[in-house]
Amino acid sequence: MSVLECNDLSIQFGGLKALDAVDLSVNEWEIVGLIGPNGAGKTTFFNCVMNVYNPTRGSVVYRGENITALPTHERVPRGFGRTFQNVGLVKSLTVMDNMLIAQHSKVRYGAMAGIGGMPGSFREETALRENALEILSFMGLVEHRDARVGSLPYGLQKLSEIAAVLGTDPEFLMLDEPTSGMSPEEAHEFGDLLLKLRTELNLTVLMIEHHVPLVVRVCDHVYVLNFGRLLAEGKPHEIQRHPEVVAAYLGEEE
Amino acid sequence: MATIEMTPVPAAAPDERSLLPLLDEGKPSARGWLARRIVQAGVIGAGLALIAVNPPVLQTDRVTKGLIFVIIGFSLHILLGYAGQISLGHQAFVGVGAFTSALLVSKGLTFWVAIFVSGATGALTALILGFVALRLKGLVLALVTFAYGQVAVNSIFAIPQLTGGGAGVDALRPAGFEGDKAWAYLVAGFLALIWLLDWRLVKSKAGRAIMTIRENEVAAASFGINVVGYKILAFVLSGAIAGIGGALFAHHTRQVAPNDFNFQLALVFVLMVVVGGLGSRPGVFVGSMFFGIFPLAVPSDFVHYGELIGALLLLLTLTMFPGGIGQQLKPFTDWIAGHPFHFSLKPQRESGISSGGAGVRP
């Protein structure tokens, strides 16, 4: 069953075709990798799927619903969770604060009810904190809950972002280079975490990555982007040997 | 295509223990909280007593003006501190509220309704600016807010039928509250309400959403936050409170004229919030009280020294002490909030206008 299906997705900035007719699909419970040299358009692709950018052509279908024009924030209640290359958290606030922010779309009390201090909002705030603690505990981050995100080492910031995106109660995760800046050991542990999350939380994952061992180990399917175009797709070991893919990466360090 | 063996998700074993007790870790004991509450009550009580005593320099009348400035300061702080939106035309919202209330009361409407209508008109004025702010940012937004303030004041406020020309409009206080002390307590009551509102704003999803938008709009949207909606909300809240502050201002001076709302007033408002300290309610309180009271407390020859000191304080804050007064009060205010008392002479962290100052903790 297809979770995400992108057809002919294209976007143009002035004269530059950042994405050109990209077809990509992710099926339920798959972990799909999106790889390609720097500047290939991977983050742009994410931005189009999330409607941060308006694609000039093509469609984005989520579980059968065409969401191409749906505003970014309305994707979250449908199950989207997205992380960023440079840690999309409020760095001046604490991990716990960010966990509360992340649960925004699940909060049942209205904005004005919260401002007015309605009793229900107090109760729900406590529930939000409890939920946050559970997720942090699962991620092993409880001891850092009161630390300012900006003061944490980069690896912990990345993990905090994963915790936060879990706070949005997602079904479909889009991770943008989750292991950048991590050591090979940390990346391996992250792979374990990902597999665990997939099983325990029934997640589907689309992941931009540069860590080849991680991609090979964890991904069920891989798409390769280059210059905004889909270069190849297939099983990880097929992609590894694909001559054009190798050529595209030639000279690239991963 | 996918051949993933999915084991059925095991039914979650109910947690034996809730993790909630963790939230209390590092918090003060019951006695610790009691001590803090006593101090808080003491400070508030001292303030109320000050109103009753009416001492020479800090006369009740002046203190009330200071409290009104605090309300206005809080309204601007929602934009400047929480939302990170620069607003150099705030005097327009305040003025709209002032004239709305004055006019309505002059025409016979009761103060108690007029004041809320003032909030509504203030909110409306701010809403218009909010729509503009959706499309513009940074320097250009600052310019437009400045222009908006000037133009609004010079055009709408200059309509004689609305604002009585140079003489202005009368604004009488409600029955029973004409005296200085009663009026002062009434204003203090409004401030308390607004303070509570601000407290709940910050601790609920709306405040968090607004602050996230300030820091990173795209990430905010990725967390499900309706960026447009919450930006508009910030302007509306700010305008509403400014309108109420304006109404109180009008009835305080018992008369309001267009000249009361010039460009310099807009800058004084920005000044008192920035010097007070973005992200710090106590700081903004002190800053606003100072700028509300000083011009009155000083002999008329020295009135302009207040403006001089104000400008110097602003420049000092921007260049050397970004957290403003709030940063200096932090050891004390953090203690009240439940942290251990911690005084250090460490240099200031960078916390400018764009990053919301010392960082309000949700």
Add this chain to the structure above:
Amino acid sequence: MISALLSAIILGLIQGAVIGLVALGIVLVYKGSRVFNFAQAELGTVAAFFLYFLIDVVNVNYFVALPLALIGIGIVGFLLERLIVRPLFDAPRVTMLVATAGVTLLFIALELIIGHTQTRILAKAADGTAFTILTVSFTYQRMIVIAAVVGLAIASAWFFNKTDLGLAVLATSQEPVATELVGIGTRRISSFVWVSAAVLGGIAGVLQGPDTLLYPGMMTREFLLLGLTAAVLGGITSLSGAFIGGLLIGGLNGLGSWAQGQFTASIGAIPAFPEVLVFVVLLAVLSVRPQGLFGAEA
């Protein structure tokens, strides 16, 4: 009626010269420090006060007092750069903008403390009227203003395009790190920019002052918003744009005044119509063509 309209526009254009001068200073500072200088207009008032003091209190001859006043305001600009601009070099630009607003407040406060609220009359450079077109008198003073503005506009265009120092200023504003690495002293350039902007602002003030009354906050009250709008309209990075923007805004203002006169006669006064008109133009430019008429695309 046509002659009234034309007169209003001509008068507006003459005023547009001063607006253009203020806009010129604003563009210069923007090129140098990437910020809208909210103190640009008030620098003119301060310089006018310097001139007044020298002529009316110290009794110095006008043509000695004038350069002294401009040197004075240049020093003020230098101090501004040292004490405010440099510490905020890395700060967000909005912070810097608020700081310049604070400087304006500072200036106005000082003017009020030293000069009180009394309005004064500033001496002219030259008395008398050369000729009159329609109802507009082209006094020698006004012609000096026009000549000064045109001359300065041409001079700055030449300066930025042809001289090494001028190019260095542009380089610094666009690529400070690279410029520093290449050996151009960014600090000295920053000082130069602010001293020049202060002098430009000062010239605007001393030339405009005689035409109206001198009072604390005069230039800010009357020219800051117009100057900022003209700079944005012309293209915040274009010096010639500033000048042309000034003329356009001045003309528009004049047109607006004439229109207001017409409304008052027929349907009743519309307060501040010229100002509203200028504001609408500002919004229109920012929505439709944010880089202004001659600015570079962002």
